[in-house]
Amino acid sequence: MGEDPNNIFIAIGTVCIAFFVSATAAFFLGAEKKPAKAAAGADGQGMESQSETQVNLPAAEPNTLYAPLEGEVVPLEQVPDETFASGVLGQGFAVKPSKPCVYAPFDGTVIQTMDSKHAVGLQSKDGMEVLIHVGIDTVDMNGEGFDLKCNEGDEVKRGQLLLSFDYASVNVEKTGPAEVMDKILTVTNS
Numbered sequence: 001m002g003e004d005p006n007n008i009f010i011a012i013g014t015v016c017i018a019f020f021v022s023a024t025a026a027f028f029l030g031a032e033k034k035p036a037k038a039a040a041g042a043d044g045q046g047m048e049s050q051s052e053t054q055v056n057l058p059a060a061e062p063n064t065l066y067a068p069l070e071g072e073v074v075p076l077e078q079v080p081d082e083t084f085a086s087g088v089l090g091q092g093f094a095v096k097p098s099k100p101c102v103y104a105p106f107d108g109t110v111i112q113t114m115d116s117k118h119a120v121g122l123q124s125k126d127g128m129e130v131l132i133h134v135g136i137d138t139v140d141m142n143g144e145g146f147d148l149k150c151n152e153g154d155e156v157k158r159g160q161l162l163l164s165f166d167y168a169s170v171n172v173e174k175t176g177p178a179e180v181m182d183k184i185l186t187v188t189n190s
Contacts, residue, residue, distance in 0.1 A: 117146035
């Protein structure tokens with residue numbers, strides 16, 4: 001993943017939250033999470049997080065969503081995609097990831113996966129529904145660069161690895177108003 005500051009939204013992990021139980025669930029994002037294990041990736045590139053399956057966790061609190069990936073949390077309004085930024089898909093936040101792994105933010109059930117492997121829908125045991133979406137326009141990648149580790153109907157535990165991603169960079173080419181067929185985003189695969 002590049003260090004280019006122009007790639008501010010490299011593989012944004014966008015989490016849109018629709019609450020069934022409570023619209024005011026607390027977000028505790030400051031809890032320190034340490035990998036349970038680390039090893040070289042199967043591709044030999046030494047991507048340690050590729051083999052992580054779970055992280056060490058503090059005690060869970062009811063109606064709480066924990067950070068699903070490591071990185072910088074930013075307001076959803078700053079995402080250069082109007083569908084997410086406007087809140088059409090629900091309230092939430094975005095994360096500029098520092099590691100390419102997405103973990104279950106609570107104990108629950110996988111209620112939806114995408115053929116393109118870039119998004120996972122979850123429902124918590126408390127009834128919260130969450131869509132975890134990695135990147136912008138990543139559906140166009142047709143699963144390239146994503147490794148989905150779960151299936152619809154799976155019961156997952158908080159901290160369990162749900163998916164990993166491995167693509168070099170996502171470049172937002174244009175923000176603001178757009179015309180049909182304007183070039184918006186390009187993806188450079190590794």
